[in-house]
Amino acid sequence: MPFVLPREPEVPPATWSTYAFTTLGVVPLVWRSRAPVLALVLILAIGGAYRLYVDGPGQPLPYAGLIAFYTVALRCTGLVRAGVGAGTGVVLAVSVGLNTGTARELFFTGFCATAAYALGRLQYTRQAYTAAVEDRAAQLERANRIEAQQAAARERARIAREMHDILSHAVSIMIVQAEAGPVAVRRAPERAEAAFDAIAETGREAMAQLRTMLGVLREDGPAPREPQPGIAGLPALLDRVRRGGxxxxxxxxxxxxxxxxxxxxxxxxxxxxxxxxxxxxxxxxxxxxxxxxxxxxxxxxxxxxxxxxxxxxxxxxxxxxxxxxxxxxxxxxxxxxxxxxxxxxxxxxxxxxxxxxxxxxxxxxxxxxx
CATH class of the missing domain: 3.30.565.10 (Histidine kinase-like ATPase, C-terminal domain)
Structure with missing residues (x-):
């Protein structure tokens, strides 16, 4: 503003050197995320040097120091924050004493620094909460994925058991009946016919059960809803075995x-x-x-x-x-x-x-x- 608006006659004119020095007090903010304490110390030191050694136009803007103090509150541990807060309070008190020395300025400067610190801690809480929510969501996703994999493994094992039981039983009965068929044809033709009927019946039942099971795996239509065989089906199962002799x-x-x-x-x-x-x-x-x-x-x-x-x-x-x-x-x-x-x-x-x-x-x- 001193470059744009007319200044009081008794106020020193604005020069490029004084504003170059003021700009230098902002440069440490580049490293505030990696070294917040060092950035704050450099900003306060440059501001003090400006006030003591440079006869510049007016007071340098305090925003860089407030941002650095906010970053200390956001990123540093409790012990570091306590030390930096005590040191900053001493620096502010000395600065106010060298300037106006009034309680009004001391209160206002302390209020700004406290607000910057409170905003830093508030942002830290917000980031910690967001990180906790994201971590919980990631854990829940991993748990759901593991549960889905385990459920798929259990279902594969169940289907494997069912198919083994159906096919192994049906094929075994069919083999026994088929092997007995030629002997029965020569000795008892009526038994041969019963053996072939048993082979056909066993094959049809196995196909029906397999069709029901495979229908569950299909994704292009509703699965058939047929009850699983139970105790009531045992007599028919035993009869098929009896036909094999x-x-x-x-x-x-x-x-x-x-x-x-x-x-x-x-x-x-x-x-x-x-x-x-x-x-x-x-x-x-x-x-x-x-x-x-x-x-x-x-x-x-x-x-x-x-x-x-x-x-x-x-x-x-x-x-x-x-x-x-x-x-x-x-x-x-x-x-x-x-x-x-x-x-x-x-x-x-x-x-x-x-x-x-x-x-x-x-x-x-x-x-x-x-």
Whole structure:
């Protein structure tokens, strides 16, 4: 303004040197983010030198010092802020004493410095809150991504179990019936026709179940809504195995009661896997499927066992593999049992003969779906 407006005659004229010195007092702001204390010290020192040694026009503008003090409040630790605040208070008091020495100027200068400090701390709180919100959002996103990955892995494992149970059982039954067909054609043609019917029925059921499962994976239309097979489907399952020449007994004990759909589906898949193993590995003539509902009061765990009279766990006949070690099928049985808070086991049957697959499932009347 002294370059533009007329000045009082007794006021020194404005010169380029004095305003160049004033401009120098702003340059330290370039480093205020990296060295806020040093920037404040340089600005105060340049301002003091201007007042003491340069006979310039009027008082230098205090904005650079206020910005530097604001930055100290924003970026420095509590101990540094306390030291800088005390030093700045001393400098301001000396400056006011050398200028007017009035309480009015001291109050006004202190008020401006306090406001700059308060704004710095307010901005620090705002930035800390924003950083906390962003960090929380990032953590939530990571947690959601991990949860989605885990859910996808669980769903892949579930689909793998279902497809294994469906295909392994269907293919095993079809192979047994197909191998028995030529013999039956020569010895008992009526049994050959029944074997071929069983092959067709098994294939149709496997295709229907696979179609339902694969429909869930399709994204271009609604998935088919068909119930999972349950305990009511066990007789038909056992009949298909009987047609292969295997004697199958079905025993139930305890007070029968309605069970959740997920539990019934697990029972069906466990029995299906047990029968598949018998057909594929046991070389057995008889298998017993037993459902034990526990206590007579309608409560308790449900125990499912599949026992055959064929090769034992060691697979001693025909060079078979150790059945107790299991493949994906027995692993799937254990996973299904664990999903219902239960356990699964396998080993030799009574008296060390044959093979037994057992599962104990935790059931609750409160969890029964309508």
């Amino acid at each position: 295997l004697e199958v007994a079905y025993e139930r004990c305890g007070a029968e009661r309605p069970l959740p759909g997920t539990v019934e589906a697990t029972v069906y898949r466990v029995v299906q896997e047990g029968l598949t193993n018998v057909v594929k590995h046991a070389d057995a003539t008889r298998v017993t499927v037993r459902l034990d509902y526990g206590g007579g009061n309608g409560e308790g765990d449900l125990t499912v066992t599949v026992t055959d009279d064929g090769r034992g766990p060691g697979g001693t006949a025909g060079g078979g593999a150790d059945r107790s070690s299991g493949g994906h099928g027995l692993i799937g049985v254990r996973e299904r049992a664990a999903a219902h808070g239960g356990t699964a086991w396998s080993g030799a049957g009574d008296g060390g003969r044959g093979f037994r697959l057992g599962v104990r499932l935790v059931t609750s009347p409160q969890g029964v779906a309508g």
